[in-house]
Amino acid sequence: MEVLQLLVYGVVLGSILTLGAIGVSMIFGILRFAHFAHGDMMTLGAYFGLVFVAGAGISPLAALPLAMGLTAGVAIVVDQTIYRRLRRTQPVILLISSFGIALALRSLIQLVWGPNSEVYRSGIQIPHRVFGLVVKPDHLWIVCGAVGLVVAVHLFLTRTKMGKAMRAMSDNMDLALVTGIPAERVIMGTWVLGGAMAAAAGVFLGMDTRLHPTIGWGVLLPVFAAAILGGIGKPYGAIAGGMVIGIAMELSTLVLEPTYKPAVAFAIMVAMLVVRPSGLFGGRT
Amino acid sequence: MEGLIGYGVFFLTMAGIYAVLTLGLNLQWGFTGQFNIGVAGFFAVGAYTSAIVTAPDSAAHLGGFGLPFPIGVAAAAVMSGLAAVAVGWGTMRLRTDYLAIATIGIAEIIRHVLKNEDWLTNGVRGIPGIPRPVETELGLLGVVIGFVILVYLLIERARKSPWGRVLRAIRENENAVMASGKDVADFRLQAFVVGSAIMGLGGALYAHFTAFISPEAFDPLYGTFLIWVMLIAGGSGNNKGALLGTLVIWIVWSGSEILTSRLPVEYVTQAGALRVLLIGVILQVILLYRPEGLLPEERPRLGRPGDG
Numbered sequence: 001m002e003v004l005q006l007l008v009y010g011v012v013l014g015s016i017l018t019l020g021a022i023g024v025s026m027i028f029g030i031l032r033f034a035h036f037a038h039g040d041m042m043t044l045g046a047y048f049g050l051v052f053v054a055g056a057g058i059s060p061l062a063a064l065p066l067a068m069g070l071t072a073g074v075a076i077v078v079d080q081t082i083y084r085r086l087r088r089t090q091p092v093i094l095l096i097s098s099f100g101i102a103l104a105l106r107s108l109i110q111l112v113w114g115p116n117s118e119v120y121r122s123g124i125q126i127p128h129r130v131f132g133l134v135v136k137p138d139h140l141w142i143v144c145g146a147v148g149l150v151v152a153v154h155l156f157l158t159r160t161k162m163g164k165a166m167r168a169m170s171d172n173m174d175l176a177l178v179t180g181i182p183a184e185r186v187i188m189g190t191w192v193l194g195g196a197m198a199a200a201a202g203v204f205l206g207m208d209t210r211l212h213p214t215i216g217w218g219v220l221l222p223v224f225a226a227a228i229l230g231g232i233g234k235p236y237g238a239i240a241g242g243m244v245i246g247i248a249m250e251l252s253t254l255v256l257e258p259t260y261k262p263a264v265a266f267a268i269m270v271a272m273l274v275v276r277p278s279g280l281f282g283g284r285t
Numbered sequence: 286m287e288g289l290i291g292y293g294v295f296f297l298t299m300a301g302i303y304a305v306l307t308l309g310l311n312l313q314w315g316f317t318g319q320f321n322i323g324v325a326g327f328f329a330v331g332a333y334t335s336a337i338v339t340a341p342d343s344a345a346h347l348g349g350f351g352l353p354f355p356i357g358v359a360a361a362a363v364m365s366g367l368a369a370v371a372v373g374w375g376t377m378r379l380r381t382d383y384l385a386i387a388t389i390g391i392a393e394i395i396r397h398v399l400k401n402e403d404w405l406t407n408g409v410r411g412i413p414g415i416p417r418p419v420e421t422e423l424g425l426l427g428v429v430i431g432f433v434i435l436v437y438l439l440i441e442r443a444r445k446s447p448w449g450r451v452l453r454a455i456r457e458n459e460n461a462v463m464a465s466g467k468d469v470a471d472f473r474l475q476a477f478v479v480g481s482a483i484m485g486l487g488g489a490l491y492a493h494f495t496a497f498i499s500p501e502a503f504d505p506l507y508g509t510f511l512i513w514v515m516l517i518a519g520g521s522g523n524n525k526g527a528l529l530g531t532l533v534i535w536i537v538w539s540g541s542e543i544l545t546s547r548l549p550v551e552y553v554t555q556a557g558a559l560r561v562l563l564i565g566v567i568l569q570v571i572l573l574y575r576p577e578g579l580l581p582e583e584r585p586r587l588g589r590p591g592d593g
Contacts (some may be wrong), residue, residue: 082572089576107557107565108562111562221386266391
């Protein structure tokens with residue numbers, strides 16, 4: 001029974017990691033660098049959600065689209081003012097820059113909202129009991145929300161011109177550019193997608209526990225692990241990777257202290273890098 | 286006046302410790318192009334190793350060996366080097382982005398271990414009473430400066446050696462180096478391990494200087510980010526630049542603390558965030574407008590036919 005209960009938590013965590021990993025995977029695939037500010041972008045999304053939840057008194061789910069839009073906007077601004085101008089050099093310079101952006105975003109969040117924990121809603125939720133399993137209503141919303149967003153991403157990537165262009169650039173950059181895909185527009189689209197998904201992951205993280213300026217940074221490593229496990233540049237791989245990492249992290253609490261959950265993600269990631277660096281679904285290395 | 290001199294000594298000692306870390310990073314990033322974003326982890330392993338090896342017996346944490354300072358420093362370098370082997374072994378054949386992710390992973394895990402394994406490290410309460418090799422503050426400054434000079438000469442020698450040339454060649458064109466029959470992954474691992482061992486040495490110096498260590502000090506912000514900004518500001522690949530960058534960024538960082546300490550108490554945490562933001566902005570400005578740093582790397586002059 002305990003295992004089943006942990007599986008429930010694992011699916012919730014996996015849903016959140018998946019949303020983060022989709023962005024990391026696409027950015028890595030198209031812009032060729034590991035985006036270290038992704039965790040703090042999630043945090044930013046969570047706090048944008050808080051503005052509407054606390055300010056307008058709406059539910060976190062209603063605030064979700066607004067938080068996603070604002071965070072996508074911030075991602076575009078950061079890209080246009082900084083990353084775009086560094087793109088001419090080696091991709092690894094972007095990596096350093098994104099590390100700096102991560103800390104700058106976090107300190108901005110601390111300046112605006114303070115260093116203490118916040119919650120969307122105080123009070124205790126009455127959990128549902130399904131076949132002896134404890135399921136909080138928020139857990140259901142998180143998983144349903146994540147499934148809805150993943151389906152939306154799927155439709156976007158397969159049915160729209162922009163989505164197809166993104167997949168093409170991620171699969172084979174040179175070939176895509178030769179066919180006349182407008183690279184700068186696709187890159188902006190990638191930031192909108194990555195920023196919006198990061199914000200959703202952040203809001204869900206905030207719903208699951210509480211908001212803190214380091215919540216995003218805390219899951220950055222599992223998010224990278226999920227993206228690598230699924231294969232870089234493979235958004236569908238990110239879903240599988242997110243679920244595997246999320247469930248493995250929660251199941252590990254049977255034998256390990258909960259604080260070592262990120263270490264489990266790390267171990268799976270390193271094992272994958274040694275055995276098959278292209279990931280489960282043959283992404284890029 | 287005495288307070289001012291005291292502060293000056295403290296300031297220079299900390300700058301010296303950071304200089305050791307920056308020189309270690311220069312070997313990895315500046316020469317070889319390796320992205321170690323877990324400097325804090327190797328820094329912490331060195332500090333804790335030396336502390337445990339030399340500290341007097343205590344019920345609160347592993348220890349009681351009471352060994353002398355030089356052995357503590359040597360053990361610190363060895364342990365950090367071993368940690369580097371563990372991280373580097375799987376990732377040396379891959380793009381450096383993967384090394385970056387792996388190193389940040391190991392640094393976070395080390396921080397969790399330091400916080401949670403009380404029997405080993407006394408958890409968040411830290412290890413007090415780490416013995417100092419010399420009694421006076423000025424003497425300690427002398428010891429630290431001695432180590433800075435030693436590490437500088439060592440790395441400068443390495444830079445000019447055939448070994449250093451292979452490292453820089455790997456950074457510039459990996460395939461060409463492979464084509465000339467060098468084992469690229471092996472050379473990378475060597476550079477990574479030596480660089481990390483130097484960071485461990487820096488950690489040992491830090492532990493003996495402050496005489497007290499706790500996981501707080503090895504936050505990615507202080508342990509990794511500042512060191513990266515120091516190296517990039519000074520000039521990656523140039524050892525003199527690494528030293529200059531350390532001094533300049535340390536002046537900015539400490540100076541901003543003096544300014545923000547004048548703010549009322551209720552703004553203390555906010556002020557800390559403001560200082561981090563300042564350093565983050567400085568990094569972006571350097572990357573955009575002077576990516577080669579204050580002292581750019583000296584490129585070897587190409588010999589013309591007929592020269593020497």
